[in-house]
Amino acid sequence: MGSAGIPRVARNDKEPAGLSITAASLALQVSRPALSSLLNGRTDLTGNMALRIEKAFGVKMDTLMRMQPSYDIAQAGKQERNIRVRRLQRLAHVHS
DSSP: TTTHHHHHIIIIISOOTTTOHHHHHHHHHHHHHHHHHHOOOOOOOHHHHHHHHHHHHHHHHHHHHHHHHHHHHHHHHHTTOOOOOOOOOOOOOOOO
């Protein structure tokens, strides 16, 4: 999610002011590096992490999980000009 905007939802709407990544990782019972990777967009949101965020911050898990594909699409769009592929001709349907 990378972060899929999900950490921003938690940080902006639910997180008490001044909550550190260390404190949040302790509350979520995850490693600090795992939470940092999510918050910094280096890893995708998992169902397990979404459930932990729901329990800790009150942001619904299903809302968080629905945000992930939008984030993935946006990230792929940023890479579009760097992706070079050769267009293939449509294959004819073959009967056996």
